[in-house]
Amino acid sequence: MTSYSVGQVADLAGVTVRTLHHYGRIGLLEPEDRSGAGYRQYSDADLDRLQHILFYRELGFSLEEISNILTDPGATTGAHLRKQHELLNKRIDRLREMIAAVEKEMEAHTMGIQLTPKEKFEIFGQNYSEDYETEAEQRWGDTEAWKQSQSRTATFSKEDWVRIKAEGDDLNRRLGAALGSGTSPDSVTAMDLAEEHHASIEVFYECPYAAHRGIGDMYVADPRFTKTYDDVAPGLAQWLRDAIHANADRHEG
Secondary structure, eight states, X not given: OXXXXXXXXXXXXXXXXXXXXXXXXXXXXXXSEXXXXXXXXXXXXXXXXXXXXXXXXXXXXXXXXXXXXXXXXTOOHHHXXXXXXXXXXXXXXXXXXXXXXHHHHHHHHTTOOOOOHHHHHHHHOTTOOTHHHHHHHHHHTXXXXXXXXXXXXXXXXXXXXXXXXXXXXXXHHHHHHHHHTTOXXXXXXXXXXXXXXXXXXXXXXXXXXXXXXXXXXXXXXXHHHHHHHHHHSTTHHHHHHHHHHHHHHHHHO
């Protein structure tokens, strides 16, 4: 049977010898084997247990909680792997929700939201971050559109923002439905939806059709915006971009 010294285990697992000694003192990971000189000797089974410990620590479990999990009579290696797989998927789902929530509101953030932090959280959810407002100001703070949006949104109430968000969600739903039904982006239906999108931007600042084209291009060029729309319906970012261009052609022609 292969055995490992405490130093070898520390190197393998990327932890300190002190951490391993602590786990031993509290009975979380105390190998039964000893060398002739009385030093701890870790087995392959001990390494498996350490792997589980470190995984649960990474997920935020306390050492006491981990001890209870590992002492469960049904806590076989297979059971742990299934539990870890489930926990990882839950974490991934949660992270995806957080990303979607932030990206979904990025476009609104670029327009200078004039709400208190508490109101922002109430409207945009707990994953709201003011970092995107900072990014928007850095990118567009010297433009006339930014100045207009700051001036207009300064008069918006919380109820205005709730309504604007609801209208935006409804428009995105209808955009996704149009794509899903096979509607061509250069059709009248698609162009009319693109015109609604154009009008939703002009709530914040004057948006010539040439500028609206640029916004459509950004939806495809910036992965964050692409994901926001593609999460509504796969391929929606490109479809909306094409519909925006078709609508601009219609009006400019």
